[in-house]
Amino acid sequence: MTKMARVAAAAMAVTMLAGLTLAGTAFAQTATPPKEKVTFIYGTTGSNSSLNPLVGYLGIDYTIWALEYNLPIEFSTENFGPDYDHSIVTSVDTASDNLSFTYHMRSGLKWSDGQPFTANDVAWTLNFYKERGISNYAADLSIVESVEATDDTTFVIHAEKPTSVLNGQTVWMYEYILPEHVWSKLDEPKKFENVPAVGSGPWVVTQQKPGDFVRLERNPNYWGAQVGLTPQVDVVIEKLFNDENQMAAALQRGEIDFAFFDSANILNSLEGKPNIATHGAVIPLFDELAFNAGSAFQTNPAGGFVPHGDGIRAVSDPAFRRAVAQAIDKQTIVDKVFGGFATVADSPVQPTATTGNWDPPADQALSFDLDKAKADLTAAGYTDTDGDGTVNDPETGENVVLRYYTRTSDQNTIKTAPFVKSWLNQIGVGVKVLAVSSGKLTTIIEAGDYELFHWGWFPNPDPNYILGIFTCEQRAPEPGVYGNNDSYFCDAGYDRLYEQQLTATSTEQRIDIIHQMQEILYEQQPYIMLSYTNYLEAYRTDRFTGYVMQPEGTGDLLATWGPLSFINIRPVTAAAAGAAKSEGIPGWVWLGIVVGLIVVAAGVMLGRRRVSDEDRA
Amino acid sequence: MSTRRYLISKVLQALLTLAFVLAFNFFLFRGVGDPATQLLRGHSGISRQAVEQLQRELGLDLPLPQQFVHYVKETFQGHLGYSYFYNLPVSKVIAQRIWPTVLLIGLSTLASTVLGIWIGIAQGWRRGSRYDQGMLGFTLFTYSMPEFWFGLLMIMAFSVGVGPFPAIFPTGGYETTGAVYAGFAHVIDVVNHMVLPFVVLTLAYLGEYSLIMRSSLLETLGEDFIITARAKGVKENRVLYGHAVPNALLPTMTVTILQFGFVLSGVITIELIFNWPGLGLLTATSVDQRDFPILQGLFLLFSTSVIVANLVADLLYSYLDPRVRAG
Numbered sequence: 001m002t003k004m005a006r007v008a009a010a011a012m013a014v015t016m017l018a019g020l021t022l023a024g025t026a027f028a029q030t031a032t033p034p035k036e037k038v039t040f041i042y043g044t045t046g047s048n049s050s051l052n053p054l055v056g057y058l059g060i061d062y063t064i065w066a067l068e069y070n071l072p073i074e075f076s077t078e079n080f081g082p083d084y085d086h087s088i089v090t091s092v093d094t095a096s097d098n099l100s101f102t103y104h105m106r107s108g109l110k111w112s113d114g115q116p117f118t119a120n121d122v123a124w125t126l127n128f129y130k131e132r133g134i135s136n137y138a139a140d141l142s143i144v145e146s147v148e149a150t151d152d153t154t155f156v157i158h159a160e161k162p163t164s165v166l167n168g169q170t171v172w173m174y175e176y177i178l179p180e181h182v183w184s185k186l187d188e189p190k191k192f193e194n195v196p197a198v199g200s201g202p203w204v205v206t207q208q209k210p211g212d213f214v215r216l217e218r219n220p221n222y223w224g225a226q227v228g229l230t231p232q233v234d235v236v237i238e239k240l241f242n243d244e245n246q247m248a249a250a251l252q253r254g255e256i257d258f259a260f261f262d263s264a265n266i267l268n269s270l271e272g273k274p275n276i277a278t279h280g281a282v283i284p285l286f287d288e289l290a291f292n293a294g295s296a297f298q299t300n301p302a303g304g305f306v307p308h309g310d311g312i313r314a315v316s317d318p319a320f321r322r323a324v325a326q327a328i329d330k331q332t333i334v335d336k337v338f339g340g341f342a343t344v345a346d347s348p349v350q351p352t353a354t355t356g357n358w359d360p361p362a363d364q365a366l367s368f369d370l371d372k373a374k375a376d377l378t379a380a381g382y383t384d385t386d387g388d389g390t391v392n393d394p395e396t397g398e399n400v401v402l403r404y405y406t407r408t409s410d411q412n413t414i415k416t417a418p419f420v421k422s423w424l425n426q427i428g429v430g431v432k433v434l435a436v437s438s439g440k441l442t443t444i445i446e447a448g449d450y451e452l453f454h455w456g457w458f459p460n461p462d463p464n465y466i467l468g469i470f471t472c473e474q475r476a477p478e479p480g481v482y483g484n485n486d487s488y489f490c491d492a493g494y495d496r497l498y499e500q501q502l503t504a505t506s507t508e509q510r511i512d513i514i515h516q517m518q519e520i521l522y523e524q525q526p527y528i529m530l531s532y533t534n535y536l537e538a539y540r541t542d543r544f545t546g547y548v549m550q551p552e553g554t555g556d557l558l559a560t561w562g563p564l565s566f567i568n569i570r571p572v573t574a575a576a577a578g579a580a581k582s583e584g585i586p587g588w589v590w591l592g593i594v595v596g597l598i599v600v601a602a603g604v605m606l607g608r609r610r611v612s613d614e615d616r617a
Numbered sequence: 618m619s620t621r622r623y624l625i626s627k628v629l630q631a632l633l634t635l636a637f638v639l640a641f642n643f644f645l646f647r648g649v650g651d652p653a654t655q656l657l658r659g660h661s662g663i664s665r666q667a668v669e670q671l672q673r674e675l676g677l678d679l680p681l682p683q684q685f686v687h688y689v690k691e692t693f694q695g696h697l698g699y700s701y702f703y704n705l706p707v708s709k710v711i712a713q714r715i716w717p718t719v720l721l722i723g724l725s726t727l728a729s730t731v732l733g734i735w736i737g738i739a740q741g742w743r744r745g746s747r748y749d750q751g752m753l754g755f756t757l758f759t760y761s762m763p764e765f766w767f768g769l770l771m772i773m774a775f776s777v778g779v780g781p782f783p784a785i786f787p788t789g790g791y792e793t794t795g796a797v798y799a800g801f802a803h804v805i806d807v808v809n810h811m812v813l814p815f816v817v818l819t820l821a822y823l824g825e826y827s828l829i830m831r832s833s834l835l836e837t838l839g840e841d842f843i844i845t846a847r848a849k850g851v852k853e854n855r856v857l858y859g860h861a862v863p864n865a866l867l868p869t870m871t872v873t874i875l876q877f878g879f880v881l882s883g884v885i886t887i888e889l890i891f892n893w894p895g896l897g898l899l900t901a902t903s904v905d906q907r908d909f910p911i912l913q914g915l916f917l918l919f920s921t922s923v924i925v926a927n928l929v930a931d932l933l934y935s936y937l938d939p940r941v942r943a944g
Contacts, residue, residue: 041794047703048703049704050704052704055704193704211703211894211898211902212791239790239794241789241892242892243890246891249789250789250790252777253788255787255788256794437905438905439905585809585812587801590805
């Protein structure tokens with residue numbers, strides 16, 4: 001290398017160094033996060049299906065809407081009953097014929113854009129949902145004939161038949177009220193992204209990156225102050241993850257403040273970690289083993305049903321299903337599969353989180369007893385006639401072997417399978433365990449090509465929804481057409497009771513009917529109810545405090561059926577309030593690394609040039 | 618074959634492949650079931666009318682050939698459809714994910730190519746040396762290591778901080794959630810998030826390039842023209858960089874260009890582990906959600922980028938190595 005070249009290289013290196021230092025100083029100043037708003041970040045897995053309340057359908061979408069909009073009557077955090085203290089509606093008058101219901105609203109309500117929020121918005125929204133047949137709300141509104149606003153703070157709901165469900169004693173209407181002045185102007189409301197949103201709740205969505213995050217900011221016109229509700233958090237962020245291990249790591253690092261998990265193992269691994277607390281929330285969430293109660297054998301044509309599928313006859317026999325139910329040790333599943341984060345279940349109506357639960361009396365209980373299960377099978381005619389170890393169907397003579405589907409997206413279903421298989425084998429029932437995606441299983445269920453599967457439901461607090469799925473009308477009428485009734489249970493007596501509970505004119509009478517419905521389900525066992533599964537939650541104790549459980553004492557820490565827990569949470573200390581937790585190596589260190597790399601590279605280059613020069617010499 | 622005819626035939630081949638992919642994509646995704654039914658699970662009191670309405674809205678009630686004609690027409694107009702799951706235009710969803718993927722996969726591919734070639738040259742030149750043996754072991758080790766597993770280890774070590782490792786890097790994502798950074802601060806934020814996945818990917822693919830470069834260089838070093846050069850007294854360094862490396866680079870270059878064709882497809886496992894909001898992650902979640910329009914859009918994009926990369930490799934190769942054109 002000539003002297004000239006060496007000088008030039010040195011000059012270049014000095015120039016680059018100086019330039020980078022200057023640039024570094026400049027961005028070292030901007031790298032400090034701006035004085036941040038108080039930001040609460042909760043993590044969850046999956047993605048929002050839509051932030052538009054006409055279209056989205058996932059639990060995580062509802063959590064966003066609960067912060068953004070109001071229901072006519074909110075769920076209380078205590079027990080899911082009506083909470084008039086914190087609702088836009090303050091009272092309901094029921095006409096003597098139980099056909100019309102007058103709802104009185106607060107005055108002075110506003111939307112986040114400053115427009116007045118009146119009874120006209122409520123009437124418009126409910127009529128709009130009803131007329132459009134919006135699927136999220138169709139069941140609740142089936143009994144509603146029309147809604148009219150009589151003045152700015154009063155609306156009247158007219159029912160098609162006398163009923164008690166609209167009398168305001170339970171939270172029947174799970175309908176988010178939309179601003180008429182925004183939604184009535186849309187040509188294609190279902191294609192409306194709804195970002196940024198106009199809402200009436202404490203926060204409204206201002207930004208989303210699908211599959212990544214949703215950002216909500218304080219609604220400056222929130223009406224809650226008039227009932228003492230003042231949010232302490234400026235920004236709420238829903239951060240989406242695809243892997244629970246990664247979400248757990250993010251929580252430990254303080255990148256997020258709160259997280260929802262499915263895996264008990266991961267939650268257990270977080271226990272005892274510094275500044276982290278865990279909680280198994282009792283909410284209306286359950287796991288079941290569902291039978292194909294006769295997709296190929298039923299004759300009731302309700303809902304346009306045509307018999308289809310190849311599910312075997314045995315599972316359509318209630319005696320067989322009852323025998324199998326006694327071969328399932330639910331407590332073992334709760335302990336071994338759910339790691340204790342669940343309780344044994346008997347009815348789809350969850351006892352502590354909803355109203356109307358029924359428990360089987362001791363003499364009707366189908367407790368775990370393999371000998372009794374075997375004896376009941378024999379009594380029902382299922383014996384091993386060909387001596388191959390598997391019982392045979394008394395009518396067809398074929399071996400009784402169940403195709404038992406688990407879901408690849410839910411590890412708990414996969415972990416449950418070996419237990420169930422072993423117990424059923426012990427009573428002589430053959431089992432073929434299969435694992436498929438949720439989507440594939442939906443197709444299999446619609447086709448009726450199964451005997452048993454493991455899935456779960458996350459029902460509304462009111463039992464109407466979950467009891468409705470067992471009606472004949474909700475079976476998949478033919479392969480390829482969806483039906484909520486995934487066990488194909490169909491019983492005319494049950495259907496009559498379902499109609500009756502809708503039109504019962506007193507709440508007590510309705511609950512009595514709901515009990516009878518659960519008794520039928522228990523006797524016939526279309527679902528072997530496995531467990532009331534907890535919502536697994538973990539949060540940082542050093543950042544926010546003031547969580548309000550729903551239901552009180554045992555439930556969801558974020559009370560995601562409404563905004564009350566979010567409103568009540570506040571930073572533990574002022575220092576914890578900062579939003580952007582600085583992550584990674586600071587800018588000036590990066591600068592050093594880059595300079596270091598340049599110097600090394602320059603050194604290598606110069607070295608190589610020297611060798612070349614020597615070669616040439 | 619003349620250069621012009623060679624060019625035309627290659628471009629035509631690429632266009633034909635693209636047309637085939639377009640048709641294949643459409644029918645492929647119709648084979649996995651009806652998305653309308655999947656989308657409705659969990660709705661309360663769903664009626665048959667509601668299912669039919671949804672099918673109408675998604676255009677699933679039309680006969681298949683009609684759906685196909687509609688699809689081709691729309692694609693040529695640049696409309697990739699409407700995502701079933703996100704309820705947003707496909708182009709909008711994809712556009713938000715392209716940049717993170719290009720950044721991460723593009724840069725790591727570049728780094729593993731440059732480093733891999735550099736290591737391969739040194740190995741080939743000093744064949745059998747300790748350096749050669751050590752590097753061979755190292756690159757084979759990182760190449761054969763499952764990248765998602767390595768990624769998880771890196772998260773445990775450098776994000777959570779196990780034992781002596783410092784927890785210095787974010788666990789994943791593209792930027793700090795909730796932060797509103799601008800300019801350089803944003804750049805540094807993204808760099809911090811990118812370090813771990815970048816290192817994992819670069820190491821994982823290092824071996825691919827170093828191994829090809831090494832064997833290709835060894836082959837070239839045995840050629841007559843190298844012996845001739847040495848016999849003429851050409852300095853060793855010049856033998857290596859002037860004669861051997863340019864010839865040995867040809868096969869490596871083909872692999873590299875083809876590899877860049879796959880940049881857009883992302884790396885599903887790594888994007889999943891690091892929650893990197895790129896196209897690989899979008900592919901994985903869309904398969905799970907049976908979001909046909911997104912998958913169709915993605916596969917079209919991936920196929921196009923691979924086909925274009927192939928075309929570039931063909932054309933460039935013929936330019937660099939006249940024997941290909943002549944053959």
